[in-house]
Amino acid sequence: MLQRKTIISACLTLVAVLLSTAVPAASDNPSSQPSAQASAGQQPADKTSADAAKLRIGSGDPVAGKTKADLCFGCHGEDGNSMDPQSPKLAGQYGAYIAKQVRNYQATSRTHQIMSPMASTVSDADLADISAYFASQPMMKGDAPSGNQLGKKLFENDDLSRMMVRCNSCHGTSGKGQNPGNPLYPVIGGQHKAYLYGQLLNFKNGVRNNSNGGVMNITVHRLSDAEIDALADYISGL
Numbered sequence: 490m491l492q493r494k495t496i497i498s499a500c501l502t503l504v505a506v507l508l509s510t511a512v513p514a515a516s517d518n519p520s521s522q523p524s525a526q527a528s529a530g531q532q533p534a535d536k537t538s539a540d541a542a543k544l545r546i547g548s549g550d551p552v553a554g555k556t557k558a559d560l561c562f563g564c565h566g567e568d569g570n571s572m573d574p575q576s577p578k579l580a581g582q583y584g585a586y587i588a589k590q591v592r593n594y595q596a597t598s599r600t601h602q603i604m605s606p607m608a609s610t611v612s613d614a615d616l617a618d619i620s621a622y623f624a625s626q627p628m629m630k631g632d633a634p635s636g637n638q639l640g641k642k643l644f645e646n647d648d649l650s651r652m653m654v655r656c657n658s659c660h661g662t663s664g665k666g667q668n669p670g671n672p673l674y675p676v677i678g679g680q681h682k683a684y685l686y687g688q689l690l691n692f693k694n695g696v697r698n699n700s701n702g703g704v705m706n707i708t709v710h711r712l713s714d715a716e717i718d719a720l721a722d723y724i725s726g727l
């Protein structure tokens with residue numbers, strides 16, 4: 490038993506290492522911010538908050554982005570905090586993560602009946618600015634802590650018997666990501682519960698397959714729907 494656990498743990502460590510080296514995923518990131526991302530991983534601690542904000546925003550111009558994002562406000566909110574719980578909040582999300590998702594919708598590696606046609610209207614030149622605008626907004630936040638103990642337990646603890654690595658090891662202690670220069674792991678803390686629940690089910694059922702190395706599919710595929718509901722409840726309150 491001990492040996493099996495050791496092997497599983499070693500495999501998961503390998504996945505994590507592979508993921509961390511895959512950060513600037515070339516196919517997803519044709520032209521953007523190589524220097525910012527490359528330097529970020531090594532020295533986040535001594536960055537000033539202005540530098541940190543720049544890293545989070547990426548290569549685009551948030552001021553130009555505000556005008557270009559007009560088309561998105563109806564669903565995602567002018568400050569990136571959507572009213573409709575099925576439309577994700579984008580406020581304070583990593584710029585490079587936002588851009589990756591739009592490119593994934595364009596390339597059909599992520600699909601949605603509303604967002605896919607929306608994404609196809611966005612040009613490459615506008616995408617960096619629009620992403621920078623939403624990334625520059627005050628970060629999304631839950632209305633109140635949920636107090637869901639099952640969700641908290643799953644969020645903070647590995648369950649190696651089910652290949653589940655604790656969520657906070659990638660998404661950060663309170664689900665706000667790791668550091669401003671690492672856009673691989675999106676901000677999920679404070680996101681709408683209904684959106685989180687839907688995405689986790691999509692990863693579980695293989696409807697969404699665009700996480701690097703399929704890491705999210707592997708992580709949630711043995712969770713019950715009730716556990717996924719508990720996680721979504723807990724994370725939305727962070």
Ligand code: HEC
Binds near residue numbers: 562563619
């Ligand atoms: C008519 C409503 C609507 C409009 C307009 C719209 N979106 Fe969306 N957007 C959605 C919905 C709904 C989703 C969730 C789709 C899913 O489940 O895959 C979404 C998802 C996204 C995501 C994925 C977020 C994440 O956390 O993974 C991004 C990024 C995004 N939209 C960006 C944009 C941008 C940029 C625009 C403007 C060009 C835009 N959207 C316009 C409804 C909309």
Ligand code: HEC
Binds near residue numbers: 659
């Ligand atoms: C080994 C790292 C890792 C672990 C552990 C992990 N995630 Fe993720 N997660 C990711 C990555 C990478 C993405 C981005 C996928 C993409 O690029 O589309 C992601 C995306 C997500 C999203 C989609 C966010 C959005 O805005 O659409 C949700 C929700 C999520 N994770 C929840 C969880 C939960 C809940 C757990 C624990 C059960 C968890 N994650 C554990 C790496 C991880």
